[in-house]
Amino acid sequence: MNWTWLHKFASPPHAYRLAGRLAPWFGWPAFLLIVVGLYGGLVLAPPDYLQGDGFRIVYVHAPSAWMSMFVYGTMAVAAAIGLVWRIKLAHAVAAAAAPVGAWFTFAALATGALWGQPMWGTWWVWDARLTSELILLFLYLGFIALRSSIEDRDRADRAGAVLAIVGVVNLPIIHYSVYWWNTLHQPSTLTRFGKPTMAGEMLWPLLMMLLAFTLYFAAVLMVRLRAEILRRERNASWLKAELGR
Amino acid sequence: MSGNGFFAMGGYAAYVWPCFALVIALLIGNALAARSLHRRAREEALRRLDSGQDRP
Numbered sequence: 614m615n616w617t618w619l620h621k622f623a624s625p626p627h628a629y630r631l632a633g634r635l636a637p638w639f640g641w642p643a644f645l646l647i648v649v650g651l652y653g654g655l656v657l658a659p660p661d662y663l664q665g666d667g668f669r670i671v672y673v674h675a676p677s678a679w680m681s682m683f684v685y686g687t688m689a690v691a692a693a694i695g696l697v698w699r700i701k702l703a704h705a706v707a708a709a710a711a712p713v714g715a716w717f718t719f720a721a722l723a724t725g726a727l728w729g730q731p732m733w734g735t736w737w738v739w740d741a742r743l744t745s746e747l748i749l750l751f752l753y754l755g756f757i758a759l760r761s762s763i764e765d766r767d768r769a770d771r772a773g774a775v776l777a778i779v780g781v782v783n784l785p786i787i788h789y790s791v792y793w794w795n796t797l798h799q800p801s802t803l804t805r806f807g808k809p810t811m812a813g814e815m816l817w818p819l820l821m822m823l824l825a826f827t828l829y830f831a832a833v834l835m836v837r838l839r840a841e842i843l844r845r846e847r848n849a850s851w852l853k854a855e856l857g858r
Numbered sequence: 859m860s861g862n863g864f865f866a867m868g869g870y871a872a873y874v875w876p877c878f879a880l881v882i883a884l885l886i887g888n889a890l891a892a893r894s895l896h897r898r899a900r901e902e903a904l905r906r907l908d909s910g911q912d913r914p
Contacts (some may be wrong), residue, residue, distance in 0.1 A: 640889075647885070655878070656864070666868035673881040713888055720884050724877040724906035731873050829885060834894040852903055 623702040626851040629842045636648040640832035653818030661815075670728040672818055675802065676826040678721035681749055682784055684830060684858045688756070689781045692774035704770035705845060707777060708760060709837035716752035717728035722746060741790035742798040745783055752780040755819030766845065814831060 619626065654672035661668035695703035725743065726736040737743060750808040756776050763769035791800045802819070803809050809816055846852060867874040 651878070655862075657869050663862070665870060667873060669861055669870075669871035669874055670877045671878050677881060712891075715885055716888055722879050723880055727873045731870055761882070768874070798902075827872055831891045833888055836889075836896050840896040843896070843899035843903045852907060856900065856907070 619712075623700045625702065625846050625848070627854065628702050629839055629855065631840075632838050636832050636835035636839075639835065641829045643825050643828035643832055646821050646828065650818045650821035650825055652707060653821065657814075658815045658818055658819075667731050668727070670724055670850040671802070672822050674721060674724040674728055675819060676822045677717050677724060678746070679823055679828055680826050681714060681718035681721045682787060683827060685718060685749060685752070685777075685780070685784060687830075687834075688714060689777045692777040695770060696778070698776045700844070701770070701845065704774065705841040706834070706838055707774065708770075709841045710834055711753055711756050711760075713833055713837070715750060715757065716824075717830075718746065718753060722750065729797070735797075738797055740796040741797065742796050743785065743796040745787040745790050748783055749780075749787060752776070752783060756780075765782050786829050793858065 617620055629719050650672065654669055658669070660666045666769055669704065688707045691703045691706035691710065694700055695707065722743075724748075730736050760769045760773040788801075791798050803813050811819070818825075843852075865871060865875075
């Protein structure tokens with residue numbers, strides 16, 4: 614198979630311009646969906662029969678938790694592409710994604726603690742779901758620290774990629790932890806097969822928020838990727854043309 | 859606060875609002891951080907171009 618198209622696609626000037634064009638197309642729909650989703654979740658959805666208005670935390674907790682895993686998956690796939698095909702742009706994507714994923718993981722843990730306290734009577738338990746999510750945060754922080762500790766960029770890319778790929782093991786553990794082990798954490802609200810365990814008027818704001826956060830991440834990733842490309846690029850001719858010097 | 863149904867969140871205000879405030883602040887913060895990262899990378903690249911450090 615001929616991979617030249619991939620390398621052309623992954624050329625810094627092309628990627629820089631494409632990311633710049635795409636960012637608003639992700640960002641604005643994300644913004645609108647978040648506004649509508651917040652209104653739906655906070656105002657339109659009825660209170661839960663068990664948890665009252667406390668269940669509304671799901672509208673920020675579940676999307677944050679979903680993003681903590683989605684961003685990690687994106688990062689690991691990009692890192693693997695970077696390792697296998699030696700595409701620097703893929704490593705740049707992984708490096709650009711990591712801090713955003715770490716923040717979402719922090720948000721999932723913090724909103725989870727704020728939800729756990731009134732519902733379970735505790736901020737934290739060392740059970741499988743919560744512990745594996747905490748390990749995910751450490752994987753992100755380890756990835757960021759490892760990259761920044763290595764001076765040579767190519768070596769930092771490769772070492773970071775290995776860590777990111779090894780850490781993928783944690784994703785199915787997080788997902789299935791609520792089924793494999795006893796836990797206070799409730800099982801997934803949404804499953805690929807079978808009906809969602811939520812009424813429609815509660816469900817649509819959640820689906821909107823999940824989509825919105827995913828689009829938001831795509832937009833932020835595009836902007837961060839542009840910064841990453843500029844930092845890495847040492848070929849003056851296209852930079853001159855692109856930056857107008 | 860108890861007088862206002864919406865802001866009282868059925869007694870869960872102390873948990874619900876910090877969650878939403880945290881996540882919204884995080885969304886805004888990450889977006890602004892990305893923009894300033896790009897702006898700084900751009901300024902840095904321009905400085906490099908002016909000082910002729912990059913290969914032509």
